[in-house]
Amino acid sequence: MTLDRRRFLRALGGLGVAAGVGVPLLSGVRGSASTGELLASRRPLPRPFTTRFRVPPVLVPTRSDADGDHYDIVQRPAIVEILPGVRTPIWGYNGRFPGPTIRSTSGRPVIVTHRNELPVPVVVHLHGGHTPPDHDGFPTDLLQPAGRTGSSRDYVYPLRQPAATLWYHDHRMDFTGPSVWRGLAGFHLVTDPHEQSLGLPSGDRDLPVMITDRSFDADGRLHYPSLDPTLRTPGVREPYGSGVLGDVVLVNGVPWPVAEIPAARHRLRLLNASNARRYRLVLDPPPPGGPALIQIGTDGGLLDQPVAHDAVELAPAQRFDVVVDFGRYRPGQQVDLRNEFGDRTTAAVMRFRITQAADDNSRIPDRLTGTPAPAPPVITRDLHFRHGTVHGMPGWTINGEPFHPDRSIADPRLGSTEIWRLSSDFHHPIHLHQASFRILGRGIGGPGPYDHGPKDTIDLRPAEQASILVTFDDYPGRYVLHCHNLEHEDMAMMGAFTITR
Ligand code: C2O
Ligand code: CU
Ligand code: CU
Numbered sequence: 001m002t003l004d005r006r007r008f009l010r011a012l013g014g015l016g017v018a019a020g021v022g023v024p025l026l027s028g029v030r031g032s033a034s035t036g037e038l039l040a041s042r043r044p045l046p047r048p049f050t051t052r053f054r055v056p057p058v059l060v061p062t063r064s065d066a067d068g069d070h071y072d073i074v075q076r077p078a079i080v081e082i083l084p085g086v087r088t089p090i091w092g093y094n095g096r097f098p099g100p101t102i103r104s105t106s107g108r109p110v111i112v113t114h115r116n117e118l119p120v121p122v123v124v125h126l127h128g129g130h131t132p133p134d135h136d137g138f139p140t141d142l143l144q145p146a147g148r149t150g151s152s153r154d155y156v157y158p159l160r161q162p163a164a165t166l167w168y169h170d171h172r173m174d175f176t177g178p179s180v181w182r183g184l185a186g187f188h189l190v191t192d193p194h195e196q197s198l199g200l201p202s203g204d205r206d207l208p209v210m211i212t213d214r215s216f217d218a219d220g221r222l223h224y225p226s227l228d229p230t231l232r233t234p235g236v237r238e239p240y241g242s243g244v245l246g247d248v249v250l251v252n253g254v255p256w257p258v259a260e261i262p263a264a265r266h267r268l269r270l271l272n273a274s275n276a277r278r279y280r281l282v283l284d285p286p287p288p289g290g291p292a293l294i295q296i297g298t299d300g301g302l303l304d305q306p307v308a309h310d311a312v313e314l315a316p317a318q319r320f321d322v323v324v325d326f327g328r329y330r331p332g333q334q335v336d337l338r339n340e341f342g343d344r345t346t347a348a349v350m351r352f353r354i355t356q357a358a359d360d361n362s363r364i365p366d367r368l369t370g371t372p373a374p375a376p377p378v379i380t381r382d383l384h385f386r387h388g389t390v391h392g393m394p395g396w397t398i399n400g401e402p403f404h405p406d407r408s409i410a411d412p413r414l415g416s417t418e419i420w421r422l423s424s425d426f427h428h429p430i431h432l433h434q435a436s437f438r439i440l441g442r443g444i445g446g447p448g449p450y451d452h453g454p455k456d457t458i459d460l461r462p463a464e465q466a467s468i469l470v471t472f473d474d475y476p477g478r479y480v481l482h483c484h485n486l487e488h489e490d491m492a493m494m495g496a497f498t499i500t501r
Contacts, residue, residue, distance in 0.1 A: 036243025099186025243276025
């Protein structure tokens with residue numbers, strides 16, 4: 001890992017550790033791009049905006065009964081076409097990348113039977129789910145490879161939580177980065193009657209947008225710097241321990257796609273499912289007459305009120321649900337979703353081509369939901385996220401310690417609220433399982449423009465301190481918090497915490 005002192009200082013200076021990537025510091029844009037190193041593809045890449053946008057298929061339940069809706073997913077290797085005319089081996093849920101989308105309703109349980117037909121163990125985590133501990137995907141709760149006992153199990157999700165854009169992905173200790181990179185990620189969208197009553201754009205005007213960066217090898221394989229490509233022993237080659245950045249931007253598994261849409265309001269469920277890359281997304285050209293992106297939701301569900309943005313910044317694992325009124329563009333016009341944190345190939349994300357005028361009876365109410373005030377906090381805890389030594393090797397730590405599955409670093413009480421003060425050296429998107437939180441402030445200031453609403457992941461930037469107000473509801477038991485830069489997570493920036501009775 002090349003986290004030498006010069007680089008460290010450069011990161012603190014706000015220029016990022018993406019040295020060699022040539023990420024320009026945009027004037028007026030606070031902060032740097034991403035903590036990570038560019039892994040360049042070793043083959044020619046397609047021109048952006050030459051492939052068709054697609055939405056991952058919605059999974060059909062195998063049965064529905066008094067217990068809930070039952071689904072089957074097989075995790076298996078597959079060969080798919082990502083770059084036009086190129087065959088790429090992946091690991092996929094039902095052989096797909098992204099995996100199929102599960103759509104569910106608050107309070108109606110979902111039971112997913114996962115069978116592992118991959119050569120290595122896996123763990124399934126529903127990110128953003130309020131899930132009992134045995135079903136949450138603790139990083140050592142392994143689903144064994146095919147042919148061994150324990151290669152299949154049910155994950156039961158009660159989903160006693162409001163409408164939200166969730167996602168599911170692999171969570172095996174030390175191997176989440178390469179497993180997600182190979183394709184183990186999908187959407188899980190929760191709705192509820194309240195959300196349905198709001199009149200937000202729906203049906204084919206409700207578009208999941210999973211953004212990932214990837215690199216490709218000369219032979220079309222996904223390129224990732226694992227020390228052991230069979231994923232039996234952990235680790236990545238230097239200098240990628242700070243994070244792996246790809247040079248191809250995929251939206252729902254398609255490189256820089258084009259979506260043909262009518263001139264009407266659309267809901268975009270933006271998910272940054274990248275290992276380490278951050279994005280600052282804008283529409284180009286911006287629509288006439290005011291902000292392009294009306295944010296209605298985030299990680300944990302709807303905001304109390306819509307928030308208008310010209311740009312949104314997404315750290316890994318974060319979700320921003322935005323409504324764009326494409327009715328402000330002319331039929332025939334092309335509108336690009338661009339990444340202002342990107343450089344060359346990663347500055348483009350996708351394109352919208354406006355087909356025709358269309359009726360639109362959707363709306364964005366001024367008030368989206370109401371959030372009950374949390375109980376007063378009972379304790380303040382400090383957590384420091386830093387580069388450090390992990391079992392004699394460079395790695396990532398929380399309060400100086402690497403992940404130890406059997407050691408809890410916090411033991412909040414069920415039903416209580418706490419203040420957690422988080423501090424960083426580099427970019428660390430910090431994620432808590434189970435508990436959702438509000439961002440109280442950053443440094444000596446209040447919350448930032450992208451901090452609205454119920455969160456499960458905070459975009460902690462270099463040399464920053466932030467306070468969050470966390471409520472520990474629902475279930476007692478052992479969960480994890482970790483950095484969602486997946487290389488940091490795999491290199492031990494994780495802690496167990498136990499919700500006690
Ligand atoms: Cu998105 Cu612990 O994970
Ligand atoms: Cu999670
Ligand atoms: Cu990190």
